[in-house]
Amino acid sequence: MPDEKKPVIIYGGSFDPPHRGHARLAAAALRQLSPAALYLVPGFRTPFKDASPAPYRARAAMLRAALTAEGLAGRKELKISPFEAARRRVVYTWETVAHFRALHPGAPLYFLMGSDCLDGFARWKRPGFILEHARLLVGLRPGHAPARGSAPYAPLAGAFPEADSTAVRAALFLGRRPPQLHPAVCGLIAEEGLYLGRERALLEKNITPGRYAHSLHTAGLVLELAGAAGVPQRQAALAALLHDCARDLPASEIRRLCAPAARRDPLLRETLERAPLLAHAWAGARLAAEKYGARDPEVAEAIRLHATGAPGMGPLARLVYLGDLANQGRAFREAALVRKLAFIDLDAAFKAANYVKLTHAFAGGGWVHPLSVQLWNSLQEKKNG
Ligand SMILES: [Fe+2]
Numbered sequence: 001m002p003d004e005k006k007p008v009i010i011y012g013g014s015f016d017p018p019h020r021g022h023a024r025l026a027a028a029a030l031r032q033l034s035p036a037a038l039y040l041v042p043g044f045r046t047p048f049k050d051a052s053p054a055p056y057r058a059r060a061a062m063l064r065a066a067l068t069a070e071g072l073a074g075r076k077e078l079k080i081s082p083f084e085a086a087r088r089r090v091v092y093t094w095e096t097v098a099h100f101r102a103l104h105p106g107a108p109l110y111f112l113m114g115s116d117c118l119d120g121f122a123r124w125k126r127p128g129f130i131l132e133h134a135r136l137l138v139g140l141r142p143g144h145a146p147a148r149g150s151a152p153y154a155p156l157a158g159a160f161p162e163a164d165s166t167a168v169r170a171a172l173f174l175g176r177r178p179p180q181l182h183p184a185v186c187g188l189i190a191e192e193g194l195y196l197g198r199e200r201a202l203l204e205k206n207i208t209p210g211r212y213a214h215s216l217h218t219a220g221l222v223l224e225l226a227g228a229a230g231v232p233q234r235q236a237a238l239a240a241l242l243h244d245c246a247r248d249l250p251a252s253e254i255r256r257l258c259a260p261a262a263r264r265d266p267l268l269r270e271t272l273e274r275a276p277l278l279a280h281a282w283a284g285a286r287l288a289a290e291k292y293g294a295r296d297p298e299v300a301e302a303i304r305l306h307a308t309g310a311p312g313m314g315p316l317a318r319l320v321y322l323g324d325l326a327n328q329g330r331a332f333r334e335a336a337l338v339r340k341l342a343f344i345d346l347d348a349a350f351k352a353a354n355y356v357k358l359t360h361a362f363a364g365g366g367w368v369h370p371l372s373v374q375l376w377n378s379l380q381e382k383k384n385g
């Protein structure tokens, strides 16, 4: 094969979603090395990221759109490889290098990355194997100068500003169009309802505009705090967006949705009797599964407990409870205070949210939900124990 001595470049990543930075790095590598092939290899799951990314097929389509927008359409050297995604497990870079080494035995092999990844390289699995079979090809990201003593690498000419993928995804989950993405990629995301676009569209049709705005505000705060809470972004966004999905339903529909759970749960029967408004949380958990396909038990828990809280709530449920009370759309003074506290101490903010909810409930007079009081007591026990 005449091309076989030309270099071959591997470019791995989650590409969730592919942004301008990715496309520019690929374009620069093509210019500098004139390779026989540049393989973009979207991972099934990146070892260092917890959330499940958008489906491979969608990421591959977005990559094609980004490369086309960058003027790289029709470049036969560019190939999107399903090698990692097809394995349906975390695939380590050394395995990917081994695969392409076997595919191109005689070719100089390069592994393309931004300089921000270089610092962590020594902690990758089998870095020695990777360096034995491939050279690192590194694009400089401003603010990420390679440290002394980093792994040896070939520099790529130019500078490549990095887009913060976490921030890009957060914007997408809220239905925004991040400038770091090519318009064609944003178009594809909207068309396919990716990054919860499908769920948001359905929600918008089924709750009032004010409630929809409140759901977006809740999701906004929850996404800002998800990293600190150790909760995956998509899961956090989904639970926050859907937490009030049943809030605007007529009472009869809420009763119908609650009926199966109420048969097993005397407390829910009492809730329906004494404070039927609060039952929208239980109804919402069921509606989220039935109508929106949200069957994750942690998402269901977060929706079910958002109005009352309960002792022993998981991290996602705590986060949505807090986000519901303290988001930017809330006009009362305590919301801003709890929000401020959340960025300093999440646990303290969670407790403060419970305090604010209880004091509002007491001030209103009447029945206070036992779960809210039990939550309060459990937090005191934690403090004293
Ligand atoms: Fe609610």
Ligand SMILES: [Fe+2]
Pocket (backbone or CB within 6 Å): 214, 218, 243, 244, 324
């Ligand atoms: Fe709410």
